[in-house]
Structures are given as C-alpha cells and as structure tokens.
Amino acid sequence: EPEVTQTPSHQVTQMGQEVILRCVPISNHLYFYWYRQILGQKVEFLVSFYNNEISEKSEIFDDQFSVERPDGSNFTLKIRSTKLEDSAMYFCASSESGGITYEQYFGPGTRLTVT
Amino acid sequence: GENVEQHPSTLSVQEGDSAVIKCTYSDSASNYFPWYKQELGKRPQLIIDIRSNVGEKKDQRIAVTLNKTAKHFSLHITETQPEDSAVYFCASEGGSARQLTFGSGTQLTVLP
Numbered sequence: 001e002p003e004v005t006q007t008p009s010h011q012v013t014q015m016g017q018e019v020i021l022r023c024v025p026i027s028n029h030l031y032f033y034w035y036r037q038i039l040g041q042k043v044e045f046l047v048s049f050y051n052n053e054i055s056e057k058s059e060i061f062d063d064q065f066s067v068e069r070p071d072g073s074n075f076t077l078k079i080r081s082t083k084l085e086d087s088a089m090y091f092c093a094s095s096e097s098g099g100i101t102y103e104q105y106f107g108p109g110t111r112l113t114v115t
Numbered sequence: 116g117e118n119v120e121q122h123p124s125t126l127s128v129q130e131g132d133s134a135v136i137k138c139t140y141s142d143s144a145s146n147y148f149p150w151y152k153q154e155l156g157k158r159p160q161l162i163i164d165i166r167s168n169v170g171e172k173k174d175q176r177i178a179v180t181l182n183k184t185a186k187h188f189s190l191h192i193t194e195t196q197p198e199d200s201a202v203y204f205c206a207s208e209g210g211s212a213r214q215l216t217f218g219s220g221t222q223l224t225v226l227p
Binding site: 031033035041042043044045048050055056058091095102103104105106107108109 | 147149151157158159160161164166204206208210211212213214215216217218219220
C-alpha cells in the first residue's frame with residue numbers, strides 16, 4: 001500500500017538556523033498538507049498546497065515558513081530562522097482531489113528539536 | 116474558524132468493556148469527520164470516518180455516530196483489547212482546502 005514518506009525522521013538545529021523538512025506524498029494525490037504537533041498536544045494545521053500554490057494557511061504559518069514542490073514528487077517545508085517554540089513533530093499529509101475520497105494520509109513525521 | 120472539542124481527555128476501561136469518546140464541532144459547513152489513532156511516537160492512523168450524509172458507520176469493533184443537528188459525533192469501541200490503548204483524535208474537515216481541525220485527543224488505556 002502506498003505511503004507518505006518524510007525525511008529526516010529527526011532534525012536537531014540551533015535557534016536561528018534554517019531547516020528544510022521533506023515529504024514525498026502518495027503519487028496520485030493532489031492535495032498536500034503540513035501539520036505540526038507539539039509534544040503532548042493536538043495536531044495543528046499549518047498549510048495546504050494544491051495546483052502548485054498555497055490554498056490555505058493557519059495563523060501559525062507566518063513569514064518564517066514557506067512550502068515548495070520543487071519537482072514532481074517532493075513537497076518541502078522550510079523554516080527560515082528557527083525558534084525554540086518551533087520544536088515539534090511535523091507531519092506531512094496528502095489526499096486525492098475530487099471524487100468522494102477525502103482521506104488524508106499522514107507521513108511518519110519529522111521530529112524537529114531547536115536548541 | 117472551526118473549533119473541535121473532545122472529551123474525555125483520558126479514559127481507562129477494563130479489557131472487554133466498551134469505550135466512548137465524544138466530539139463537538141462548531142462549523143455547520145463541515146461534512147467529513149475522521150477519527151485517528153496515534154500510538155506513542157507514531158503517525159496518526161485513520162481508523163474510521165463518517166460523512167455528513169450518514170448518521171452511523173460501523174467497522175468490526177469500531178463505530179462512529181454523527182448528529183449534524185447537534186454538531187456532535189462519537190467513537191464507540193466495543194470489546195476493547197490492550198492493543199486499543201493509544202491516543203485517539205477526532206477531526207472535522209472544512210475550509211476551501213479541506214484541512215483538518217483536530218480535537219485535543221483522548222488517551223485510552225485498556226487494562227488487562
């Protein structure tokens with residue numbers, strides 16, 4: 001069964017550094033999402049991406065964040081200047097477009113630790 | 116924006132008993148309600164979902180009910196087993212990009 005994959009599984013970075021988190025969505029999916037989960041808390045929506053552009057973003061997704069689909073398979077989240085409070089698990093998800101299918105499939109996550 | 120409330124935050128049951136987790140949502144335009152199971156350090160896994168055109172859906176020991184008028188939906192797990200122990204999140208889908216808004220989670224512990 002196809003799965004969403006993410007790399008790296010764990011990223012440690014110093015405050016102020018840039019990080020890029022990578023995701024490979026399921027190949028026939030057209031909607032892509034980033035969510036984050038601070039330890040012990042609920043999953044929070046960050047941004048959605050469709051047809052090569054951002055379709056929705058939350059208040060969390062400020063100017064320090066950006067997303068990109070650099071080629072036909074990868075989907076990346078960049079944090080320009082990391083803060084301590086960016087430490088969290090970041091999940092990528094994807095879903096099919098249209099039809100009657102709405103399920104979002106989550107990747108295994110990248111644990112980001114900012115020191 | 117959408118707000119999803121989930122109760123209880125923790126739930127302990129004896130093996131074989133039933134467990135019920137309840138959620139309410141605020142956006143009447145929401146029309147898709149998935150439930151995810153998350154084991155420690157793992158990704159959320161979709162276990163069941165329901166769309167607004169049905170009131171109940173069942174899959175073996177798991178069932179979900181939806182009351183659109185009252186804007187609440189519930190997860191029912193029967194004959195619980197220790198491997199059901201995990202955090203369960205409800206969610207509702209809304210917005211133009213169909214993003215998910217999650218509840219705060221329920222830590223279910225099934226005692227052997």
